[in-house]
Amino acid sequence: MFGKFEKRMSGTQMIALGFLLLIFIGTILLMLPVSSRNGEWTPFITALFTSTSATCVTGLVLVDTFTHWSIFGQLVLLVLIQIGGLGFISIGITVSLMLRKKIGLKQRGLIKESLNTLEIGGVVRLVRRVIGGTFLFEMSGAFILTLRFLKDMDVLHAIYYGIFHSISAFCNAGVDLLGDSSFAMYADDVLINTVTAFLIIAGGIGFMVWRELVAFIKKAAKKETGIRQGLRKLSLHTKLVLLMTISLLLGGTLFFFIVEYNNPNTLGSMGFFQKLMASFFQSVTTRTAGFFTVGQDRFSNATYLLCLVLMLIGGSPMGTAGGVKTITVALLIVLVTSYIRGNHDTVVWGRKVVEENIRSAVVIFSFALTTALTATILLVAVSGHPLLDCAYEVVSAVATVGLTRSLTSQLPAAGKIIVILIMYMGRI
Numbered sequence: 001m002f003g004k005f006e007k008r009m010s011g012t013q014m015i016a017l018g019f020l021l022l023i024f025i026g027t028i029l030l031m032l033p034v035s036s037r038n039g040e041w042t043p044f045i046t047a048l049f050t051s052t053s054a055t056c057v058t059g060l061v062l063v064d065t066f067t068h069w070s071i072f073g074q075l076v077l078l079v080l081i082q083i084g085g086l087g088f089i090s091i092g093i094t095v096s097l098m099l100r101k102k103i104g105l106k107q108r109g110l111i112k113e114s115l116n117t118l119e120i121g122g123v124v125r126l127v128r129r130v131i132g133g134t135f136l137f138e139m140s141g142a143f144i145l146t147l148r149f150l151k152d153m154d155v156l157h158a159i160y161y162g163i164f165h166s167i168s169a170f171c172n173a174g175v176d177l178l179g180d181s182s183f184a185m186y187a188d189d190v191l192i193n194t195v196t197a198f199l200i201i202a203g204g205i206g207f208m209v210w211r212e213l214v215a216f217i218k219k220a221a222k223k224e225t226g227i228r229q230g231l232r233k234l235s236l237h238t239k240l241v242l243l244m245t246i247s248l249l250l251g252g253t254l255f256f257f258i259v260e261y262n263n264p265n266t267l268g269s270m271g272f273f274q275k276l277m278a279s280f281f282q283s284v285t286t287r288t289a290g291f292f293t294v295g296q297d298r299f300s301n302a303t304y305l306l307c308l309v310l311m312l313i314g315g316s317p318m319g320t321a322g323g324v325k326t327i328t329v330a331l332l333i334v335l336v337t338s339y340i341r342g343n344h345d346t347v348v349w350g351r352k353v354v355e356e357n358i359r360s361a362v363v364i365f366s367f368a369l370t371t372a373l374t375a376t377i378l379l380v381a382v383s384g385h386p387l388l389d390c391a392y393e394v395v396s397a398v399a400t401v402g403l404t405r406s407l408t409s410q411l412p413a414a415g416k417i418i419v420i421l422i423m424y425m426g427r428i
Helices: 002-008 011-031 044-055 071-086 088-098 105-115 123-149 155-170 190-204 207-221 227-232 236-259 272-285 301-313 326-340 355-383 387-398 413-427
Strands: none
Touching: 011 044, 011 071, 011 413, 044 071, 044 413, 071 123, 071 155, 123 155, 123 190, 123 207, 155 190, 190 272, 207 227, 207 236, 236 272, 236 301, 236 326, 301 355, 301 387, 326 355, 355 387, 355 413, 387 413
């Protein structure tokens, strides 16, 4: 009976159901007394909210991760973050490969849907590379962060903190063990800021881009191709992702630096280099990471508006970040530019963009914007909190970012349900 039901489901429906089941399992585990430090049952809504946030790699939390959850509870969160970041399909296929099971056409189709690839051929090999690359990034980050945390804690805690925050950063989850102030205590620490930012960017830029960049670097190192020639051969997808990512990171950094430079509540009391570093970290983390070195309830209104834009855009396809994706926004910009120039075709760098991709970009952006607007209205209605606080919370949830203006813990039951739903919708 289940087999017939499974055959009738599309790949997208399977993925949506899989995330739903994962959230449910996580909720049950987090409710157990063994998951809390005080040994008591955790309320259902708190466990459901936390499980959804971890699985959808969002980072919004109702209770402090370190003080409320036991080691077991924290490990449950870490597993949910890892599976949610990579996609349960990728994890399931990896287990099947380890057990030497045959990967059928149905499973390959699910991989294609899960990783947002265009072709079904070579998807199993792609999964191997994704898992291998993820392990390399996360363990390298964990090693460096552990060395830094050794200055503040004993060896076991340093190793645990290094692994936890490295996985959380690469998966763009934003869940930390440092309390309500997140990474604010390390706002002037170059190593932690640099490594964490790199992991966030690495996870959010997309595995397809990394695959092309690695191939390009190998050929350039062997002098098989020149740098300019190699860059020209990169796919249109990779070129657009790199252009959008660099533009958003640099533009965001410059904006935060200029607008908040003299703000005594944010960058005003910092030195020049620390201001620059804090601005860069804020530009990085608003792209769906959730960590912060400056309190999110202290910015000027202009900065909040930029944060909303950056959060909504998010990361890139085939990565661990959320948002409408850089490619979606890039295609919309190209569409508008082509229309203004009077071109009937949407062309970028001499290449015509497939009409189906343009339609997808319009639908995705419209859906995200409509969802955010509707949810904001509902959240304002049920919570009674200021519009800006609710808009920040909603966009953070729908783009799976995890940043908040200290509103999450104050939400009424109806508000929590709204945020849970939009976190789930934003992830799938």
